[in-house]
Amino acid sequence: MVRTILVIGAGKSTSYLLDYLLKKSDAENLKLVIGDLQPENISKQFSSHPNCNVVYLDIFNDEGRKKAIESASIVISMLPASLHIKIAEDCIHFKKNLVTASYVSKEMKALDDDVKKNGLVFMNEIGLDPGIDHMSAMEVIDRIRDEGGKMLLFESFTGGLVAPESDSNLWNYKFTWNPRNVVLAGQGGVAKFIQEGTYKYIPYQKLFRRTEFLTVEGHGTFEVYANRDSLNYREAYGLQDVLTLYRGTMRRVGFSKAWQMFVILGMTDDSYTIENSEGMSYREFVNLFLPYSPTDSVELKLRHYLKIDQDDVRWGKLLELNLFDHSKKIPLKNASPAQILQHILEDSWTLREDEKDMIVMYHKFGYELNGVKKQIDANMVVIGENRTYTAMSKTVGLPVAMATLQILNGEITTPGVQIPIHKEVYGPILSELKSHGISFKEFEVPYLGYNPDSVAS
Numbered sequence: 001m002v003r004t005i006l007v008i009g010a011g012k013s014t015s016y017l018l019d020y021l022l023k024k025s026d027a028e029n030l031k032l033v034i035g036d037l038q039p040e041n042i043s044k045q046f047s048s049h050p051n052c053n054v055v056y057l058d059i060f061n062d063e064g065r066k067k068a069i070e071s072a073s074i075v076i077s078m079l080p081a082s083l084h085i086k087i088a089e090d091c092i093h094f095k096k097n098l099v100t101a102s103y104v105s106k107e108m109k110a111l112d113d114d115v116k117k118n119g120l121v122f123m124n125e126i127g128l129d130p131g132i133d134h135m136s137a138m139e140v141i142d143r144i145r146d147e148g149g150k151m152l153l154f155e156s157f158t159g160g161l162v163a164p165e166s167d168s169n170l171w172n173y174k175f176t177w178n179p180r181n182v183v184l185a186g187q188g189g190v191a192k193f194i195q196e197g198t199y200k201y202i203p204y205q206k207l208f209r210r211t212e213f214l215t216v217e218g219h220g221t222f223e224v225y226a227n228r229d230s231l232n233y234r235e236a237y238g239l240q241d242v243l244t245l246y247r248g249t250m251r252r253v254g255f256s257k258a259w260q261m262f263v264i265l266g267m268t269d270d271s272y273t274i275e276n277s278e279g280m281s282y283r284e285f286v287n288l289f290l291p292y293s294p295t296d297s298v299e300l301k302l303r304h305y306l307k308i309d310q311d312d313v314r315w316g317k318l319l320e321l322n323l324f325d326h327s328k329k330i331p332l333k334n335a336s337p338a339q340i341l342q343h344i345l346e347d348s349w350t351l352r353e354d355e356k357d358m359i360v361m362y363h364k365f366g367y368e369l370n371g372v373k374k375q376i377d378a379n380m381v382v383i384g385e386n387r388t389y390t391a392m393s394k395t396v397g398l399p400v401a402m403a404t405l406q407i408l409n410g411e412i413t414t415p416g417v418q419i420p421i422h423k424e425v426y427g428p429i430l431s432e433l434k435s436h437g438i439s440f441k442e443f444e445v446p447y448l449g450y451n452p453d454s455v456a457s
Helices: 015-023 062-070 081-093 112-117 132-146 179-183 255-265 282-287 298-306 313-320 337-349 391-408 423-434
Strands: 003-008 030-036 052-056 074-077 097-100 121-123 150-162 191-195 198-202 211-216 220-226 244-252 357-369 372-383 416-418 441-445
Touching: 003 015, 003 062, 003 391, 015 030, 015 391, 062 081, 074 081, 074 391, 081 097, 097 391, 112 416, 121 391, 132 150, 132 357, 132 372, 132 391, 132 423, 150 220, 179 337, 191 220, 211 357, 220 255, 244 255, 244 357, 255 298, 255 313, 282 298, 282 337, 298 313, 357 391, 372 391, 391 423
Parallel strands: 003 030, 003 074, 030 052, 074 097, 097 121, 121 416, 150 244
Antiparallel strands: 150 357, 191 198, 191 244, 211 220, 220 244, 357 372, 372 441
């Protein structure tokens, strides 16, 4: 009997997901239905496959959405997180399992009882971060506990970056996923975490100036800034008593200090719109945030405002973005500063067809075993193939596809709204990911904590 997998939304992260399922479609009796607002944009490589059907789907059209979900055996939603809820409610109504790569929202969590009553699996956070981070972390944490160890420290960092061979700008950065999320990173609440038993808080305006360094053997040094809420997973991971819990985002060294310029100027603000934004030049946009002067140029005013010397490396980074260009125009109507900044950055930071991205993930596990404090560091590096087959697409799409097939085949059966932190889920998926070149290197390192001299800090 043919089993239908409905994939809603086929954006940047779906090339490997679709590839994986179509390659297995004959052996597993699968039919793929891709529902998208712009079906004409779906690659012929997928749309022409005999086991694939591409259809127009507007999720705000109730009749079309319900019909598509009712006809499916299982549903994958690759839409933005805020749009999953309509899909999820229909999945409960039609008794269909659901897979997403997004964070579990409050609205999704509220469906847990209904999902369990119907015996359904709603697997979320099964992409990269969140996803592979959960699975790889729990594999080591469970192993430490099985040996009788007690967790003291857990730190986890992930970066979606540009591969060294395609790193051709002064920022050492290009967009490998949703640019809007990059521009708005860190907003919407204070960053909070715990270090050596002490709670720490970083407000948004200071976030990019409180960084740590990490070295990944063979790949150089990176900097890390804190994620918004590192304590979210304390309960899920069973780390209520841990002394240090810290999650962060990785960039190449120097990125955060330069990004802070946009924060200070107010260019990352998404809370208001600029009425006359359409047709404005990049130079005029910059000047909006600077004081009036009858004599000084925009360049001089900016350098003075941000206290940037002419030989400061950050100045070159601003010039590289054409920020002072008269001829570069903004095509957006009534746009927020953040939307305009995103447009300007996409002008410079978009991967070309043959360019490659890179995913780096780094975990630290501090624990005590038989009275001795120990630490394991683990890292994963994945390099993309090109702009379509990115490392981001691979590390997000493959776990989603694998989990979908395992749910369909009755190998993942525990009902409820969940994330992949249990062995029945992470064990087989991590094992299969290794065959696709996605694996972690582990190192034993000395455990220092943050205050090796036992002085609270």
